[in-house]
Amino acid sequence: MYKDMMFAKSVLEIDLSRVLLNYQKISSLVGNCNIAAVVKAEAYGLGAAKIIETLYKEGCRDFCFAYLGEVDAVQKELKDARIYLFNGLNSYEFSHAVRHNIIPMLNTLEALQQWGEYAKQIGKKLPAVIHLETGMGRLGLQESEIEKAASSQLLAYLDICYICSHLACADYRDHLMNQQQLKLIHKYAALFPNTKISMANSAGIFLGKEYHLDQVRCGCAIYGVNPIPANASQVIQVATLNAYVLQLKTLERDQSISYGARYHAKKGAQIATLACGYADGYHRLLTQNAFGFYAGYRVPIVGTVTMDTVMADVSEVPAQLLEKMEYIELLGDNITVDELAERANTIGYEILTSLGSRFKKIYIE
């Protein structure tokens, strides 16, 4: 089924044509508004290099990272793109950042002062985004700092690409905080005349035009995670995990399966052992609470998820289909990232960022 499988057993397929479809969907929603693709954490586990290459070809020129190390690893794909750094810079990173045209988020007044002083010192206007706290409580300048920033002499040395903030509750359409945060960013924006505003994450995009402003920052929706769980997903699944069947056995006696003897199987049951475990990002909390998919059959995951393997009971699959069985789908069109997340008591984002390095990654163009 797959070529060149030496060294790995299970396969993570990433459908780049679907990444494009999701990106185009976002484009159609936001019109002329700039889209910054969030590619931190290896593009949410799917591989930043290929994702950037794909989106760049489609015209995307704005990419967001958390750390300099992430940027460095994909410098080649970024070409002339604008590179935003969410977690900011330490002063010992400044010269490197300038050489690579990094646009840091200035998350504190101190960060703004340091970056401004550096620009002054090297005699070069440096780009930046000023991050304003409006309710997320994570990073960004609070009100008194915003006022100081707005009147800072150092702004003369900076090219403020955007002021930005981050929505805390955009995944709940009717949450009061959405409007409150929007009001606040407009209030603060008045202090920064002629400066563009960036506010919405993926969920925020679906809150409507008033949230789009000058730039949206889009991550999960591009990667097929539904940003508003209460609504039907408007994006399509991107990742498919096909777990290799290491062993298929017909039990010779009644017995339990896996650690802790949690699952009791009967003699004659067909048990498949799959090359995928929690070290590969298949959460241990999926123990006895997930299923795989093969040839039209849903097959339950049985027994404790182990570090490198998980077992599926495939007794209901007809024998002639079992003979040909090489892989079982553990994530894909038949069990989406959102469904798997719900079963693992988390969100789709964490399912994606957990996906491990031991899979063979295959990109479908």
Added chain:
Amino acid sequence: MYKDMMFAKSVLEIDLSRVLLNYQKISSLVGNCNIAAVVKAEAYGLGAAKIIETLYKEGCRDFCFAYLGEVDAVQKELKDARIYLFNGLNSYEFSHAVRHNIIPMLNTLEALQQWGEYAKQIGKKLPAVIHLETGMGRLGLQESEIEKAASSQLLAYLDICYICSHLACADYRDHLMNQQQLKLIHKYAALFPNTKISMANSAGIFLGKEYHLDQVRCGCAIYGVNPIPANASQVIQVATLNAYVLQLKTLERDQSISYGARYHAKKGAQIATLACGYADGYHRLLTQNAFGFYAGYRVPIVGTVTMDTVMADVSEVPAQLLEKMEYIELLGDNITVDELAERANTIGYEILTSLGSRFKKIYIE
């Protein structure tokens, strides 16, 4: 505090002297019995190369992996060591495996036949471990296959280093299955005269001498995870995660913290934003259910764990100590891997294998 921190912010310290202490503790328990160090999944996330180098110097010569790809990455450190492959080999991997002296687990009768035929064909006696199913229900030959294997002509072409099996419930000292599995392996061993037996994992080692047999396979205990949670740990913590403080702020108003507005903080509260999130393996389930440690103070994790960051309420730490705060410990002597696991509704193994690639890894010799 740390040198050379360009590109990363938070630090994962791995204390190799403690790895050694844990290994020596195991050694003292098992006497002359061979110890195979389980270094699959990047030595449970701590970095296989350094762990192997450390244990090799101490005299360890047996190392266990899940996949060929894992072995290839650390070939240099392995030198003349014996290399076991838990998940077995596919036939297209045979020639590579022979060149690299891999000892595959023969998990099925078919695997035994293929490896035996290959040995016959190339005219070279090939090493192997025959894996017998005794109750784990994961991999290994069942009874009828074991009988066939024991009488196979192909055994003449194989050097059977061990027969092995795997304990399913060794973390529960008094679980009936422990004795049942031990009985079964001895029953099957009679079919393979003069063949060594390997049975115990880390937990099995603590079940007593009768489980040690000829080889123990030790993973989690070396890495500081307590293999028998009901008992006081007999091993010491190896990993320390020091999360970098991206921002420390005094709230200018009452407000909620992070996604979903789950935590309500008062004006004047001191909130630290740390460079560590679920994409780094700090499970989202730790939301509002963990704490960090700084200068003798336990500081609660507040609000939802986000992809790249988490917030701690450090209001109780005196101002003069906050001034000097650079890092907050999220995992270490003050909050062990076992405690963090319990809070995340999992086991210490998964905490370790989740630890992400964006930390600066520092090894303490």
